[in-house]
Amino acid sequence: MDLRKPINRNKTNGIKFGLVNCLISIGIGIFIIKTGFSPNGNVILITSTLAIFLCGLIFWNLLKVKTGSKAILAGVLTGLMSHPLTWFLLIIINNSCHFFHLNCSAEYIYSDGTITASNIIGEIFGGTVMSLLFFGYITIFTSSILSYLFFKYTEWQD
Secondary structure, eight states, X not given: OOTTSOOBOOTTHHXXXXXHHHHXXXXXXXXXXXXXXXXXXXXXXXXXXXXXXXXXXXXXXXXTOOSHHHHHHHHHHHHHHHHHHHHHHHHHHHHHHHHTTOOOOOTTOOTTSXXXXXXXXXXXXXXXXXXXXXXXXXXXXXXXXXXXXXXXXXXXXX
């Protein structure tokens, strides 16, 4: 191997990193469902898994991870930013029930049908604060550890 040649990261590492992070949200989602922590546990499981996958994919590729410190930063950002994205997706799914007249019970539907940007921002902010208080330390810490381990044991192409 030529040491003068820069290391090119594998193009699929962002996808793999996102999938590895899905283990975190699946674990938390199962906990939420089993304990009855939220009546929307099934939907939260889906939205949090999608959110942490997308955040992992985006931050791994955006930071162009080539060092352990960038890997840890990608993990911290993934664990942190997946919370507001989870709530954004949750609001979209739950309010879609109302708009498309589907028969589903969701706790974030505005009964009068008026959804404003301030309502959505307030829900995202409130939900993010609560989820960070209850689960943020788990997602941020675990994602940063997983990102470092993923970086350390990932095959790198020349």
